[in-house]
Amino acid sequence: MKDMNELVEMFRERGYRITPQRQCVFKLLQGNTSHPSAESIYREARKEMSSLSLQTVYRTLAELVSLGELIPVDLGTGTVRFDPSVEVPHHHLVCRSCGKVSDLFADLRPPDMPEGYAQDFEVSSTEIVFRGICKACMTDGEDLGEREHRFSSK
Amino acid sequence: MKDMNELVEMFRERGYRITPQRQCVFKLLQGNTSHPSAESIYREARKEMSSLSLQTVYRTLAELVSLGELIPVDLGTGTVRFDPSVEVPHHHLVCRSCGKVSDLFADLRPPDMPEGYAQDFEVSSTEIVFRGICKACMTDGEDLGEREHRFSSK
DNA sequence: TATCACTTGAGAGTGACTATCATTAAGGAT
DNA sequence: ATCCTTAATGATAGTCACTCTCAAGTGATA
Incomplete structure (x- = not known):
């Protein structure tokens, strides 16, 4: 997964807006090797931004997946997990x-x-x-x- | 997966009762290579036994899994599928x-x-x-x- | 700083199970 | 063959992990 600045750049290029919500999710994924679920990203993110909705977390993760910056892994554990080690x-x-x-x-x-x-x-x-x-x-x-x-x- | 008679025998040995519902599910799994989901077993089974409940299908599949006669495969397709090729x-x-x-x-x-x-x-x-x-x-x-x-x- | 399309959050909805429980029925005892 | 006990079933409601819809909010360009 690209670093913060590159992600911001990438989003801007595509006409996506840079919102605090997106940046918050980006930050939690940087170098994250724990294979977090949407729910666990949500829990962490709420500590910094209590107004954030789970829906927005799902949306942001889906965007990163469609840009190839995140790999969804569904290994039968009950939730999809996300892996930023795409390289x-x-x-x-x-x-x-x-x-x-x-x-x-x-x-x-x-x-x-x-x-x-x-x-x-x-x-x-x-x-x-x-x-x-x-x-x-x-x-x-x-x-x-x-x-x-x-x-x-x- | 064992054949019909062996399954019946195996269930009896453990004190499980042989019900028409269980036999119906057993039959649909014999030689089945389609990796059916609980739902698709249910759909087929209802053609012969319209009173059967989905709940009973789930229960019977879980029993077969715990006896090692069926392997649950969850490959991220949205449903658990069942594979009778355990041998x-x-x-x-x-x-x-x-x-x-x-x-x-x-x-x-x-x-x-x-x-x-x-x-x-x-x-x-x-x-x-x-x-x-x-x-x-x-x-x-x-x-x-x-x-x-x-x-x-x- | 006004505008406007993109974003967001709230709330409802869906699909795949899972739990609970009153009713039904295997299957051994009589 | 009928009774009895207890396992099994079906109905109903509940949970969890998303997904949809839409009114209200807000980046970014003009």
Whole structure:
């Protein structure tokens, strides 16, 4: 994700207005590696700008996604999370217990699709998802974070 | 997923009762490779048993999941889908346009986690997800099926 | 500093589950 | 075959994560 000034510039170029709400959301995403959900960005943002609406957070995130500055990741944890690391390709670790998503920066070259399938499906991206238990949940038997919901397989 | 008789046997062993509703859901899942959602199982089941409730479908699916006879797959298409192919490990193709999920049966050995990460995360499964456009959506520009929702990355 | 289209926030709406509970019905006992 | 117990079901309401609509507010250009 671009830095603050570049984002502002980018928005201006497209005729989008620079509002305090947008800047507030931009700021919270800069260098954020926690894979926040819209809701968690909202909670943080309200500490500085109590009038901000959740709706505006969703809208701003969607704008950044459509500009390619944010990647939405939906890994079955119940909410879409947002990843500002768009520059470096990477993969994700998902904790089955608390739902936390972590990055795995490594050049795990994903396998190519076998020939037989390639004719019927045009691949645009390949993701490798590691599911398991994170360190925090291994040590505490107790879960603290947001949990994985519904039909989680374990 | 086990066959009809084995499922009935398995349920009886655990003291679960064999109801027409459960049998109806079992039958619709046998050999089903369409990765149905609870809703689509419900729609099919109602054709034979119009009194069946959606609630019972969800319950029966959850039972099968907890017995390991069904794998819930949540690939960000807006609904959890269910995969009765629990015996053969495989991966999934997800169409960004219509949301359809297809199986890819191939021994794509997923890469191991790099050493550095392995201490902080205990991996229980690794999935490879190929996202792109399915044949049907390539030919018709028009989409017919259920679409991918919300913050789909494209 | 006036204008106006873009933004915002409030409130209602939607879809996919999930909880609660009175009624119904498996299936072993009689 | 009928009774009885208790699990299972269906109806209804509730929750959560978004999504829509629209009147009111406000950047940015003139």
